[in-house]
Amino acid sequence: MAISDSDYGALRQEVFRWGAGKEELKALPSLPSETQLRAVFEALESFWETNRATLKAQMDAAAGFTLPLQLARKIGVAWLRSKMGRGG
């Protein structure tokens, strides 16, 4: 799923920060090209758009009630941060 130039720019800037991906990018023999980097971002975008409704339904089913969307998002972000912080 295509992303806009501004979304690409914002993501690229985010990843090129120390602690957010820069160490790993600088350790590569060469940086990925814009085409490669954009394709990675678009793969994430596609996965998210394809699966987010299913994920929300599974979270609601697990909770036994319909989670407010903002709460579900924040739980998801907290989980992702925790998981990635553990090297997951």
Added chain:
Amino acid sequence: MATHRMDIRGPDDLLESGVYQDRVGNQITAAAAPSVGSQLALLLADGGTDLGWYGEFLVPKNYVGTPKIVIRGILDGAPGASDTLGFGFRKRAVANNEAADGTFDAEQAVSSTIGSSGSAHSDEDEVELSITLTAGDYAVDDSVYYYLYIDATGTSYTGNFLLTGAYFEYADA
């Protein structure tokens, strides 16, 4: 005849969103201080669209011709073999009593292969690129209002470019 380089950056430069000044040492793995890490640079990158700053300079009294814009800076990240780095320059050069406002002239640009299949620059190397300008567009004492930017069309390099200098190069009599 001599060739001169005049710094065109100044305190009234307007940086586009996403462009900012930073210590070089915050971006690269700098050597022990004092080193280049303690310098201030302007952080530019190809964010999918052109990205740079707006500024203004005066054409010097001894200007005769052969104008160029010279960009100097440091690569932050190893370029791929065929990666390119490009800059664009758009301007409006006006004399006293001439209408200052108006759409800038068409882009003049440079794009260079900085990876191993071109100039073979490496991570944290110094880079110089030059944009050749049109001599007749400039006259002594003109105010040159300009937009200088990383040209998204001419750039495939995805790393940061730590700009340390931008100059108006010209020949005198």
